[in-house]
Amino acid sequence: MHFINMPLTIIIGLILGLAQRIIGAALPIAETNKTDFIVTHKASDYFPHSKSDLSDFDIDVEFVGYPEATASWLISLDPHTGATDEDKARILTEVMYAKKYDEKDIDMSENVDSLLAHIAGHTDTKVPAKRPTFQTDSRNAVKWSECSPYFTCISGTSCNFFLKVRKAPRNRCESRGGQNCCLSWSNYHVHAGFFPFTFSVCDAKIRMQGITYASCVGMGDDEQGGDVCFSNRARHCT
Structure with missing residues (x-):
């Protein structure tokens, strides 16, 4: 059509x-003959001190057809290893985008900023x-x-x-x-x-x-x- x-x-x-x-x-x-795997992360597990609900940042995704090296890397990512909230937020963002964090990537940096704002309780309450x-x-x-x-x-x-x-x-x-x-x-x-x-x-x-x-x-x-x-x-x- x-x-x-x-x-x-x-x-x-x-x-x-x-x-x-x-x-x-x-x-x-x-x-499908492609290898698939599931990665899950509950955001509140990494930020128990958050002042806002973080469920919108939870990750529960099925990945299909990724190179073996990328798959191993995604599965191994652990936000607990981050030294600061920003480090942990970056790791979660890497999983969301299935790539290394790039501070020049506006979408990735905005995602980190949004997560950090929610942790601090600075959520947008406007309708x-x-x-x-x-x-x-x-x-x-x-x-x-x-x-x-x-x-x-x-x-x-x-x-x-x-x-x-x-x-x-x-x-x-x-x-x-x-x-x-x-x-x-x-x-x-x-x-x-x-x-x-x-x-x-x-x-x-x-x-x-x-x-x-x-x-x-x-x-x-x-x-x-x-x-x-x-x-x-x-x-x-x-």
């Missing part, structure tokens, strides 16, 4: 019709403005052309991958062309149809906007059961 010259409202309407048909469909497990249902962003972006073949499969858009959305983990990342391609969802109640729906709308928006690097999130309501996002980090959407 070609979206180039179609208004986005029409595209979303067409995709929504497709998603409604998919919601009730069974999603068989896709065949956020109403957001659009689907939103692309330059933050936590991936090269879309490298990750979209994986996203289209893992979301169930093309190969009907079975995500086991009712069970942990709620993040799945795969190494594609040097990209850390991650799909995550905000809770255990997201409906199956919202995954392909979100990918299809996000893909159409990115194509229409003519951008190369992007992340994208679908903010679901009670009907969809939660949010779904595509980005370069293993962390929940909201």
Whole structure:
């Protein structure tokens, strides 16, 4: 299906019709020969003195297709080894992005700053403005052309991958062309149809906007059961 010259409202309407048909469909497990492993970290274990809830920074992610050296490194990371809160925050951030911490990486440094702010109790209490249902962003972006073949499969858009959305983990990342391609969802109640729906709308928006690097999130309501996002980090959407 070609979206180039179609208004986005029409595209979303067409995709929504497709998603409604998919919601009730069974999603068989896709065949894969790639080694996978799961890494979990509970942020509060490393910052028991935190003045805020750190559950948004918990990590429970399945990694697939990473080089053996990268896999061994990710599994071995232990935030307890950090000498300071900042050191520990950097180690957690390395797991989120599946790469060494780079202070010049704005996304990684902002993640550390946000975690440290939560630890200190400096959380944003303002009511956020109403957001659009689907939103692309330059933050936590991936090269879309490298990750979209994986996203289209893992979301169930093309190969009907079975995500086991009712069970942990709620993040799945795969190494594609040097990209850390991650799909995550905000809770255990997201409906199956919202995954392909979100990918299809996000893909159409990115194509229409003519951008190369992007992340994208679908903010679901009670009907969809939660949010779904595509980005370069293993962390929940909201």
